[in-house]
Amino acid sequence: MRQLIVIGSGPAGYTAALYAARANLRPLLIASSVEAGGDLMNTTEVENFPGFPEGVMGPDLMDKMQRQAEKFGTEVLFDDVTSVDLTGDIKTVTLSSGERHQALAVVFATGSAYRKLGLADEDRLSGRGVSWCATCDGFFFRDRTVAVVGGGDSALEEATFLTRFASKVYVIHRRDSLRASQAMQDRARANDKIEFLWNAEVTAIHSADSVTGVTLTDTTTGEASELPVEGLFVAIGADPRVHLVHGQLDLTADGTIAVDGRSSRTNLPGVFAAGDVIDPTYRQAVTAAASGTVAALDAEHFLTTLPDELLRRTTSDRTGDLAAA
Template sequence: MSQETEHVKVLIIGSGPAGYTAAIYASRAGLSPVLYTGGQPGGQLTITNDVENYPGYPDGVMGPQMMEDFRKQAERFGTQVRYGLATKVDFSVRPHKVEIDEQITILADTVLISTGASAKWLGIESEERLNGKGVSACAVCDGFFFRGQEVAIVGAGDTACEEASYLSNICSKVYMLVRRDEMRASQIMQNRVINNPKIEILWNSETDEILGEDEVKGVRVLNNKTGEKREIPISGFFVAIGHQPNTDIFKDFIHMDESGYIKTIPGSTKTNVEGVFACGDAQDNIYRQAVTAAGTGCMAALDAERYLAEFENH
């Protein structure tokens, strides 16, 4: 079966705040970008109900609505937004080759990777059912909704400690569920939560079930040493067991850290491959906010524009 082939100047892979912002800048620069949305059009924000911390929305905005606004703005300037998933790449040739849904081959002068990252979940039914109804994977995004209330957080790394500390400034009490009798977090972060009077650490503890019908009402915790179960009333449940960047298809060509986050040249969005740029959560394991993703999307489009200008002058 012969594949359809198409040549584009700018190909954007992924459609969260980074991808759409890159598209807005690239299309306004007259670069006619083509953006493929990936498997979750709009990215992680589409599973976020209220976004209250993005500048310019004084009354807050629903995540899906915000991504719809971003998409319309990109399309207004001429971005072609297409539904499809990049399934294979070859960055050893120029123009770069990207296969979409194993059906179309795009030959791209520049590729902007904005494939994002996905939160790791515990994988229990009640977590999925109550996602967005008190269950969250981002304390910085959603902690505010639980001010003055009791919440629980699962995790034992630096991020979990950081988010537990953050929640303790907003919530009346934070239960921290740690699966073993020790944490993976650095000593300084451990000390911070252990010495915080508002954080209670439950060691050897696993989530048996999140309780509640339409919203989180509590959590049933299993002590994996004693087998004992206890129910704790809470209104917010945060999962902080890490994120997985969606970068697998690039690993043969692009330099990444041990977790799979793309390494960019400091102060830019350039990767180790000329003409390939990375923005958003695919290359950011620290901030992971919509506004920082959008900022790097802008950078990637400007980097690509400069690269193309130099490319055409040679």
């Protein structure tokens, strides 16, 4: 049995594991077998993460985080969690391989998934003109024409931010009115670089090695047209990855895991959450990493409150984990 298991391998997960490992908790971090490293694995150059004045490639940053966590004693396991039992003093995590691992504390750092348009080549062109984060990628579209898909606050925030770099920003919305707050609408409408395309849906992305344009289909007439753009920013929302904890952890109105104030504490003792899975607003690598720090410190403090007889049952290696039944 472990003292701590971290589920998730983005900035929040690796930072939580790093801090926990330096506290000699020897955590087990369970990374996805397919999506290890989180969203930054699909990001090209990251220029806004502290400590990298020349920028760093997303996958390289995640590799450095993994190696740093492992250096201090984190064990990283590439498998998928299929279920968790968070009740009682001992938490059980079951993997797709059938293995079960137990711990006295668990940190959920499972992140969120950007909603996608579901178009051919959308994933292939990620980092080549298709993006889900203007703050991350807007700089690369200086003096270019780009489009933002969406009609909520996030879409207008993205569009407004992109006007700092792009020469033209189209906002493509499938309806004839926006869902965004009036303040956000007023700000976007007052910006000369922003043009709204109403009742329009992106139905195809054109590219050579990178995005060259999109096909728009009128949602009322069905008529198709072509729009030349060099960047396509998808801002139709994101879904926190909370499927493992339904019925066990409290969720917020935004669907994220609910935590106590600025802490990482959930409604269950010994269960903590960090990163985008608790944050519907900022969703940056650096804020996720900071959140992982909080979770590790909260978990460390929690473990100091447990009876010695429980702590004596933990082990720093895999011999204390349960094999598949």
